[in-house]
Amino acid sequence: MIREATGCERRRWAYTRRPVAVVTFLSDYGLEDDFAGVCHGVIATIAPDARIIDVTHGIPRHDVLAGAIVLRRALPFMPAGVHLAVVDPGVGSERRGVALRCAGEKRLLVGPDNGLLTLAAERFGGVVEAVDVGASPFALQHVAASFHGRDVFAPVAAHLALGASLAAAGEPLDPAGLAVLHHSRPEVVAAGVRAHALHADRFGNVSFDADSDDLRRAGIVPGAVLVNGVRGTYATTFADVAPGDLLLYEDSWGAPALAVNRGSAVDALGLEPGAAVAIARDT
Amino acid sequence: MIREATGCERRRWAYTRRPVAVVTFLSDYGLEDDFAGVCHGVIATIAPDARIIDVTHGIPRHDVLAGAIVLRRALPFMPAGVHLAVVDPGVGSERRGVALRCAGEKRLLVGPDNGLLTLAAERFGGVVEAVDVGASPFALQHVAASFHGRDVFAPVAAHLALGASLAAAGEPLDPAGLAVLHHSRPEVVAAGVRAHALHADRFGNVSFDADSDDLRRAGIVPGAVLVNGVRGTYATTFADVAPGDLLLYEDSWGAPALAVNRGSAVDALGLEPGAAVAIARDT
Amino acid sequence: MIREATGCERRRWAYTRRPVAVVTFLSDYGLEDDFAGVCHGVIATIAPDARIIDVTHGIPRHDVLAGAIVLRRALPFMPAGVHLAVVDPGVGSERRGVALRCAGEKRLLVGPDNGLLTLAAERFGGVVEAVDVGASPFALQHVAASFHGRDVFAPVAAHLALGASLAAAGEPLDPAGLAVLHHSRPEVVAAGVRAHALHADRFGNVSFDADSDDLRRAGIVPGAVLVNGVRGTYATTFADVAPGDLLLYEDSWGAPALAVNRGSAVDALGLEPGAAVAIARDT
Numbered sequence: 001m002i003r004e005a006t007g008c009e010r011r012r013w014a015y016t017r018r019p020v021a022v023v024t025f026l027s028d029y030g031l032e033d034d035f036a037g038v039c040h041g042v043i044a045t046i047a048p049d050a051r052i053i054d055v056t057h058g059i060p061r062h063d064v065l066a067g068a069i070v071l072r073r074a075l076p077f078m079p080a081g082v083h084l085a086v087v088d089p090g091v092g093s094e095r096r097g098v099a100l101r102c103a104g105e106k107r108l109l110v111g112p113d114n115g116l117l118t119l120a121a122e123r124f125g126g127v128v129e130a131v132d133v134g135a136s137p138f139a140l141q142h143v144a145a146s147f148h149g150r151d152v153f154a155p156v157a158a159h160l161a162l163g164a165s166l167a168a169a170g171e172p173l174d175p176a177g178l179a180v181l182h183h184s185r186p187e188v189v190a191a192g193v194r195a196h197a198l199h200a201d202r203f204g205n206v207s208f209d210a211d212s213d214d215l216r217r218a219g220i221v222p223g224a225v226l227v228n229g230v231r232g233t234y235a236t237t238f239a240d241v242a243p244g245d246l247l248l249y250e251d252s253w254g255a256p257a258l259a260v261n262r263g264s265a266v267d268a269l270g271l272e273p274g275a276a277v278a279i280a281r282d283t
Numbered sequence: 284m285i286r287e288a289t290g291c292e293r294r295r296w297a298y299t300r301r302p303v304a305v306v307t308f309l310s311d312y313g314l315e316d317d318f319a320g321v322c323h324g325v326i327a328t329i330a331p332d333a334r335i336i337d338v339t340h341g342i343p344r345h346d347v348l349a350g351a352i353v354l355r356r357a358l359p360f361m362p363a364g365v366h367l368a369v370v371d372p373g374v375g376s377e378r379r380g381v382a383l384r385c386a387g388e389k390r391l392l393v394g395p396d397n398g399l400l401t402l403a404a405e406r407f408g409g410v411v412e413a414v415d416v417g418a419s420p421f422a423l424q425h426v427a428a429s430f431h432g433r434d435v436f437a438p439v440a441a442h443l444a445l446g447a448s449l450a451a452a453g454e455p456l457d458p459a460g461l462a463v464l465h466h467s468r469p470e471v472v473a474a475g476v477r478a479h480a481l482h483a484d485r486f487g488n489v490s491f492d493a494d495s496d497d498l499r500r501a502g503i504v505p506g507a508v509l510v511n512g513v514r515g516t517y518a519t520t521f522a523d524v525a526p527g528d529l530l531l532y533e534d535s536w537g538a539p540a541l542a543v544n545r546g547s548a549v550d551a552l553g554l555e556p557g558a559a560v561a562i563a564r565d566t
Numbered sequence: 567m568i569r570e571a572t573g574c575e576r577r578r579w580a581y582t583r584r585p586v587a588v589v590t591f592l593s594d595y596g597l598e599d600d601f602a603g604v605c606h607g608v609i610a611t612i613a614p615d616a617r618i619i620d621v622t623h624g625i626p627r628h629d630v631l632a633g634a635i636v637l638r639r640a641l642p643f644m645p646a647g648v649h650l651a652v653v654d655p656g657v658g659s660e661r662r663g664v665a666l667r668c669a670g671e672k673r674l675l676v677g678p679d680n681g682l683l684t685l686a687a688e689r690f691g692g693v694v695e696a697v698d699v700g701a702s703p704f705a706l707q708h709v710a711a712s713f714h715g716r717d718v719f720a721p722v723a724a725h726l727a728l729g730a731s732l733a734a735a736g737e738p739l740d741p742a743g744l745a746v747l748h749h750s751r752p753e754v755v756a757a758g759v760r761a762h763a764l765h766a767d768r769f770g771n772v773s774f775d776a777d778s779d780d781l782r783r784a785g786i787v788p789g790a791v792l793v794n795g796v797r798g799t800y801a802t803t804f805a806d807v808a809p810g811d812l813l814l815y816e817d818s819w820g821a822p823a824l825a826v827n828r829g830s831a832v833d834a835l836g837l838e839p840g841a842a843v844a845i846a847r848d849t
Contacts, residue, residue, distance in 0.1 A: 022610065024603075031314060031597060032341035032485045034357040037307075040336050041361035044305065048334070048362065051614070053606050058598030061486065062545075074600040077716065078607035079614065089545075092520030145520040147535030150360065202598045203627065237658030237711040252713030262628070262655075314597060315624030315768045317640040320590075323619050324644035327588065331617075331645065344769065345828075372828075375803030428803040430818030433643065 021047060021161035022081030026055035026071055027149060028062060029086070035147070039084075039154040042140070046158035053078060055085075058202075062089040064116050065183055066199045066273070069207070072119035073253040075107070083120065084157040085111040092145040097136075097152050098178065099160065099169050101129040108166070110157045112148070115181030130178060131170035138169055184274065186210035192226075192280035193218045197271040204264025207257045208277045215256055215279070220248075224282035227258060228269055231282055238262075248279065304330060304444040305364030309338035309354055310432060311345060312369070318430070322367075322437040325423070329441035336361060338368075341485075345372035347399050348466055349482045349556070352490070355402035356536040358390070366403065367440040368394040369432040380419075380435050381461065382443065382452050384412040391449070393440045395431070398464030413461060414453035421452055467557065469493035475509075475563035476501045480554045487547025490540045491560045498539055498562070503531075507565035510541060511552055514565055521545075531562065587613060587727040588647030592621035592637055593715060594628065595652070601713070605650075605720040608706070612724035619644060621651075624768075628655035630682050631749055632765045632839070635773065638685035639819040641673070649686065650723040651677040652715040663702075663718050664744065665726065665735050667695040674732070676723045678714070681747030696744060697736035704735055750840065752776035758792075758846035759784045763837045770830025773823045774843045781822055781845070786814075790848035793824060794835055797848055804828075814845065 023043055029035035036057045043052055055074045059067040067087035075083055088095075088111075096113040103125030109117040110133070121127045133139070133152060138159040143151040156169050184196040186209050195210035215234075222234045225248050232246030241247045243262040246269075251257035258265040258277070265271065306326055312318035319340045326335055338357045342350040350370035358366055371378075371394075379396040386408030392400040393416070404410050416422070416435060421442040426434040439452050467479035469492050478493035498517075505517045508531050515529030524530045526545040529552075534540035541548040541560070548554065589609055595601035602623045609618055621640045625633040633653035641649055654661075654677075662679040669691030675683040676699070687693050699705070699718055704725040709717040722735050750762035752775050761776035781800075788800045791814050798812030807813045809828040812835075817823035824831040824843070831837065 024607070026600075026603075030341075030485045031339060034309075034339040034353050035484075037309075037336065037338040038357050038360040041307070041338075041357070044334060044336055045360070045362045051610065053603065053610055055603040055607075056597060056600040058596075070600050074604050074607070077604040077611070079611045090522070093522040142537075144533075144535035144537075146532070150535065201601075202596045239656070239659040249712070250710075252710035252716065254708075254710070313624075313768045314622065317592075317622040317636050318767075320592075320619065320621040321640050321643040324590070324621075324640070327617065327619055328643070328645045373805075376805040425820075427816075427818035427820075429815075433818065 021050040021163075022053060022079045023047070023050050023084055023157050023161050024053045024055050024075070024078045024081065025057075025084045026059065026067060026074070027057045027086040028059040028067065029057045029149070031057055035149065039150050042150055042154040043158040043161070046155055047161045050158060050161040059087050063087065063273070064089070064114050065181065067116050068119040068181055069199050071116065072123050073255075075120050076123065080105045080107055082108045082110060082157045082160045084153055085109065085116055085120075086149040086153055087116050088112045088114070088148065090114055091148050095179070096173075097133045097148055097156075098173070099131050099133050099156055099166055100127045100175070100178075101166055102126065103128050108160050110153050110160065112153075113179045115179045118178065118181050127175040127178065129166050130173050130175045131166050132173045133170035136170045138164070184209050186214050188214055188218045192220060192278065195277040195279065197273055197275045197277055199273065200266045200271070203259070204266040205251065205257055205259040206265045206269070206271050206277075207251065207253075207255060210256060210277075210279070212250065212254075212256055218279070220279055220281060226278075226280045226282045228276070228278055230269060232258075304333040304446075305336060305362045306330070306333050306367055306440050306444050307336045307338050307358070307361045307364065308340075308367045309342065309350060309357070310340045310369040311342040311350065312340045312432070314340055318432065321433050325433055325437040326441040326444070329438055330444045333441060333444040342370050346370065346556070347372070347397050348464065350399050351402040351464055352482050354399065355406050356538075358403050359406065363388045363390055365391045365393060365440045365443045367436055368392065368399050368403075369436055370399050371395045371397065371431065373397055374431050375428040378462070379456075380416045380431055380439075381456070382414050382416050382439055382449055383410045383458070383461075384449055385409065386411050391443050393436050393443065395436075396462045398462050401461065401464050410458040410461065412449050413456050413458045414449050415456045416453035419453045421447070467492050469497050471497055471501045475503060475561065478560040478562065480556055480558045480560050482556065483549045483554070486542070487549040488534065488540055488542040489548045489552070489554050489560075490534065490536075490538060493539060493560075493562070495533065495537075495539055501562070503562055503564060509561075509563045509565045511559070511561055513552060515541075587616040587729075588619060588645045589613070589616050589650055589723050589727050590619045590621050590641070590644045590647065591623075591650045592625065592633060592640070593623045593652040594625040594633065595623045595715070597623055601715065605716050608716055608720040609724040609727070612721055613727045616724060616727040625653050629653065629839070630655070630680050631747065633682050634685040634747055635765050637682065638689050639821075641686050642689065646671045646673055648674045648676060648723045648726045650719055651675065651682055651686075652719055653682050654678045654680070654714065656680055657714050658711040661745070662739075663699045663714055663722075664739070665697050665699050665722055665732055666693045666741070666744075667732055668692065669694050674726050676719050676726065678719075679745045681745045684744065684747050693741040693744065695732050696739050696741045697732050698739045699736035702736045704730070750775050752780050754780055754784045758786060758844065761843040761845065763839055763841045763843050765839065766832045766837070769825070770832040771817065771823055771825040772831045772835070772837050772843075773817065773819075773821060776822060776843075776845070778816065778820075778822055784845070786845055786847060792844075792846045792848045794842070794844055796835060798824075
């Protein structure tokens with residue numbers, strides 16, 4: 001039985017002594033420049049006691065889907081709080097900026113309304129309150145057309161961390177009208193599963209859009225498999241295959257993924273995001 | 284009317300409840316090694332309550348001008364405090380190490396006396412007090428010839444964050460004797476503006492040494508422009524030009540810059556730092 | 567007389583006002599992904615007041631020796647506390663996970679039992695108490711086979727930072743049975759020192775396994791030297807040699823190292839980790 005890792009289980013140990021406002025922060029800003037740094041500065045100016053936790057700033061530039069996937073899997077391991085996320089190819093155009101309250105765990109999400117926040121919101125029970133922060137009173141006085149992370153989203157997140165209500169942060173909007181993330185879906189067919197590559201980490205491990213249930217329904221069980229015609233093994237851990245061999249495994253987030261022991265599944269299979277991943281039993 | 288983004292405007296919202304000593308930190312150390320990390324460790328050992336905010340450690344190695352530009356634009360978005368900056372090609376030679384007090388906002392700057400701090404100091408009203416920290420009593424007991432960031436500048440910054448006076452940190456020196464940053468200046472000519480590339484971010488957006496006033500005086504107005512002979516558009520935001528097209532725009536720091544929508548102005552124009560950037564109206 | 571830099575000397579200035587639990591964190595996770603970020607999240611969930619200091623996450627993937635060397639040299643500059651380190655090529659196999667108490671300064675080390683922690687432990691007087699945390703009650707409820715950093719080591723470190731005893735974190739084990747790091751040793755011969763490259767930083771400076779005593783015993787004194795047949799100078803600082811020239815110097819950690827002024831010793835000498843480094847006087 002394969003299940004998804006969840007963060008809440010560890011809370012049995014979380015005997016917090018006093019509330020500490022937490023702002024987590026994910027973006028595609030990288031760390032070579034000062035983009036992420038000045039957002040930290042804006043948050044710390046407004047909310048000096050807030051703790052800022054960087055999820056990552058290494059999302060590939062403008063890759064909203066990759067950002068949404070990483071946000072969804074990472075947030076359950078973050079303290080509940082304000083979750084700022086900015087992957088924003090449409091900055092300066094008409095896409096809205098939003099702040100959202102999720103049904104579960106009092107999680108607040110802040111970022112562009114382009115689908116980036118939707119997978120994480122689903123994970124926390126869906127959106128129960130939403131506001132458009134495009135003209136937020138919390139925004140910096142001068143808002144640059146190209147840096148809403150600094151001028152809109154970071155200050156909104158900081159004020160929410162201070163305890164401001166969502167209603168104070170912007171104009172109410174209907175959660176049903178939030179942007180939907182269009183992404184690929186896997187097919188279960190007689191020959192196995194036809195999935196699509198989603199995201200690769202720096203080690204060349206590749207996630208795809210099928211889950212463990214899809215594999216099971218297709219009759220893919222631990223043992224020999226073919227992935228795009230390449231022989232591999234469906235097993236538990238890297239040590240189960242020889243160095244250089246292909247592994248299909250449940251990754252640390254509870255989802256099936258592809259890896260090469262001491263190598264790179266991206267290189268071995270030539271996978272780009274969106275590429276077809278056909279998985280079959282090797283009989 | 285184009286104006287420069289300023290950080291102080293947002294302070295209307297900054298209802299800080301108790302003072303938190305802040306040390307911001309910019310360098311060319313990168314994050315692959317432990318250089319930035321051990322400076323954090325030194326500061327945290329001396330000033331356990333200080334909040335350290337990384338501006339960036341991605342300044343190109345030994346590029347003092349790039350560091351000075353990024354420091355100048357980033358600090359207004361940082362809480363007032365101690366601003367540590369280290370881009371130090373002359374470490375171990377005779378360049379001085381300094382700590383400076385700016386006229387405005389009680390900002391303190393700490394780093395090498397090689398011009399790195401000067402643009403930021405101008406931004407905060409100039410230097411009103413300066414000390415040479417080369418033999419600071421706050422330095423670690425053994426100072427390595429090649430790592431003054433760890434052994435001199437970080438501990439000096441930490442003690443200033445604890446409330447030590449500048450006078451306690453080193454020997455007084457005349458601010459008029461501080462190193463000056465020699466950098467290029469733009470020319471306004473009949474044909475337009477002859478400027479020079481300053482700094483590129485990871486997205487390939489390029490800043491240069493002309494400001495919005497220079498453009499206006501040269502008659503460069505929103506509309507068609509030629510940049511080094513390449514057709515582009517002087518407009519507000521990326522969405523104003525087609526993907527792949529060249530954009531001249533006011534960047535998020537309030538200064539004119541060059542970009543290519545979903546591309547790289549560095550690549551499109553073959554610009555290195557210091558390269559000529561000739562901007563003319565395309566009539 | 568060349569001596570090793572030590573962190574404790576600076577403690578004369580460390581007038582800490584209240585204890586702040588510190589967790590330092592070193593890994594080979596990089597920052598492109600969310601691996602380091604979610605470990606921060608797990609620690610902050612369990613120990614909201616703990617201060618997390620990143621040593622670096624740029625250790626080359628699976629390079630346990632490089633991680634051990636960087637940990638050893640960096641920790642003396644970190645506040646005493648819990649020192650989490652994860653470079654873990656054997657995750658999911660039978661290698662143990664451990665938490666260790668050092669003889670000196672109350673330092674606690676947490677990570678895989680693959681030698682990563684041993685050099686740092688020696689630096690702090692050796693291990694006086696050790697536990698196997700493989701089945702720690704502090705681990706998250708579901709432990710992924712491939713991410714013990716998040717699911718075992720980070721929560722164990724967080725609980726130790728909260729004040730939990732080592733005995734509560736796992737099963738006692740004999741420190742004598744901890745994994746030993748097998749690494750090369752230099753030879754002092756008539757012609758000089760035969761050493762081996764250990765680790766290069768991002769600037770191409772190379773450390774090797776001989777220390778200053780080895781050089782002295784081999785009669786290598788400041789002046790002209792040959793390194794793998796290449797002429798260089800044994801001197802104090804980069805400014806002592808012309809740009810492009812090879813320098814043998816005491817690095818900022820107090821150990822001999824190789825550099826090229828404004829260049830890269832890695833490139834100049836073609837050194838990989840483990841490569842022979844033959845140092846002789848150039849007479």
